[in-house]
Amino acid sequence: MTEPRLDGLISLRKVKGDFAVPFNHRAVGDNFLITNDLGDLTFVTPGELQKLAYGDIAKDEPLYARLADKNFIAAELDIPAQAERWRRKNQFLFYGPTLHAFVLTGRCNFGCQYCHSSIVGMHRTDTDMSIEVAERAVDMAFQSTSPGITIEFQGGEPMANWEVLQHIVEYARQKNALVGKSLTFSLVSNLSLMTEEKLDYLLERRIQICTSIDGPKDLHNKHRIYRDADGFDTTTGWMKRINERYVEMGLDTNLYRVEALPTVTRAMLSRPQDLVDTYVELGCRAIFLRKLDPFGFAARTAKTLGYSMEQFIHFYIEAVDYIIELNKQGVQVMERNAAIMLSKMIADYEPNYLDLRSPGGAVIGQLGYHPDGRIYSSDEGRMVGAMGDEAFCIGTLDNTYQELMTAASTRALVIAGTNLGQPDCVSCTYRPYCGQQPEYNYKTQGTIGGRMRDSTWCRKHKYIFDYLAKKLHDADADDLAMFDRWTTNRPQEHFLQEAGAI
Numbered sequence: 001m002t003e004p005r006l007d008g009l010i011s012l013r014k015v016k017g018d019f020a021v022p023f024n025h026r027a028v029g030d031n032f033l034i035t036n037d038l039g040d041l042t043f044v045t046p047g048e049l050q051k052l053a054y055g056d057i058a059k060d061e062p063l064y065a066r067l068a069d070k071n072f073i074a075a076e077l078d079i080p081a082q083a084e085r086w087r088r089k090n091q092f093l094f095y096g097p098t099l100h101a102f103v104l105t106g107r108c109n110f111g112c113q114y115c116h117s118s119i120v121g122m123h124r125t126d127t128d129m130s131i132e133v134a135e136r137a138v139d140m141a142f143q144s145t146s147p148g149i150t151i152e153f154q155g156g157e158p159m160a161n162w163e164v165l166q167h168i169v170e171y172a173r174q175k176n177a178l179v180g181k182s183l184t185f186s187l188v189s190n191l192s193l194m195t196e197e198k199l200d201y202l203l204e205r206r207i208q209i210c211t212s213i214d215g216p217k218d219l220h221n222k223h224r225i226y227r228d229a230d231g232f233d234t235t236t237g238w239m240k241r242i243n244e245r246y247v248e249m250g251l252d253t254n255l256y257r258v259e260a261l262p263t264v265t266r267a268m269l270s271r272p273q274d275l276v277d278t279y280v281e282l283g284c285r286a287i288f289l290r291k292l293d294p295f296g297f298a299a300r301t302a303k304t305l306g307y308s309m310e311q312f313i314h315f316y317i318e319a320v321d322y323i324i325e326l327n328k329q330g331v332q333v334m335e336r337n338a339a340i341m342l343s344k345m346i347a348d349y350e351p352n353y354l355d356l357r358s359p360g361g362a363v364i365g366q367l368g369y370h371p372d373g374r375i376y377s378s379d380e381g382r383m384v385g386a387m388g389d390e391a392f393c394i395g396t397l398d399n400t401y402q403e404l405m406t407a408a409s410t411r412a413l414v415i416a417g418t419n420l421g422q423p424d425c426v427s428c429t430y431r432p433y434c435g436q437q438p439e440y441n442y443k444t445q446g447t448i449g450g451r452m453r454d455s456t457w458c459r460k461h462k463y464i465f466d467y468l469a470k471k472l473h474d475a476d477a478d479d480l481a482m483f484d485r486w487t488t489n490r491p492q493e494h495f496l497q498e499a500g501a502i
């Protein structure tokens, strides 16, 4: 099938500039997808697109009502209602960073081949965050003007610095008894240092637990090397145990499960179904298909583990097609990139995923706290720092919150992270749903602004958006019901610290 083209379809002389709101278009099948700045989308035939551009649609035509309903007809726009809608979806602009990634230690007992975190051996206790730094980092996080903050424990393996982890939780809860923010904690761990006693504490303190599973056992153990035991059995054993405990606690198992994330390596490219099956067998409801990123050790091992963006996309499409097939058989599982993008495209909901919003999350959405008190634009910025480049270190705990938020580097990152400042994004049909990560641009193209025309970041997102647009274009009622399920947002309120709790 040949894609429809605008050549010969639209004569600029005949365009009626004030009839439609500004919109962008992209061929999907034999129709066009059009989107506006408010985030609405619809599909039109070439003839309908011409009529919209020429302002040649009578008010009593069904097409007029359809396009007006989607806010494409300027005269029908309810501006106060749309301003309110814009405010709701961009509320992250009205307050400071929500995510505070605490790197509790550089130590780790796993030797993952692609590790992003530039880890050190377990004897290097000198890389641990101290109690003093931890308290000052909590103090800084609480200065965020955001009504809700998440403190995320990262590493290395954060459970290696267990006492400081506990101290942070207790200290932050005490502070919050006075401040009253929506406070959550999250732990990113390989789970190998877990014990029943530690699990009791994590569950009692309502700390969300996330881990990494890289597909079936053979692949997982090949890339995530653990010398003390079988790494796959260790991690999945604890996943099952934690999920059992959630059941014992009476939590809704549809909502409360250990989250796991895979990192896609070259060896996994030919086994998308094995990966999905492993996640389903482990009881996971979501898979976040993440390409190897350019940070930390991953950059050095790219020659053996890496692959092209086209290979990743081929893998991605096979995996998501399979996930969709499983859904049709009644299995509840979804892919996270797709869910985030579809939330924006069809659910009119901004999930505030920091890498896919504009401006991006660098500094104004997240901060990364190094064990020695340095503060980075994000966890990725901290990984760039671990490779000897301090470009994303925006200050230290000796700075004030105001100094960090108004630093020249912060302002530069916000500008670089804004799609409206990117030449290609400005006219991109997917701009209302897309975002930027200046750290990625810097690592791959040497400039925080990046050049989207030859950016793998852009290519990845455009491919996935195209894939989803085609799925939406061809969707039947069952497909739409499935996408609705994927985009239904149910907050995990159990993980909120109780107001006034100490």
Ligand code: SF4
Residues within 6 Å of the ligand: 419, 422, 424, 425, 426, 428, 429, 430, 431, 434, 435, 452, 457, 458, 459, 461, 462
């Ligand atoms: S990064 Fe690429 S896909 Fe995203 S808005 Fe910009 S041009 Fe479009």
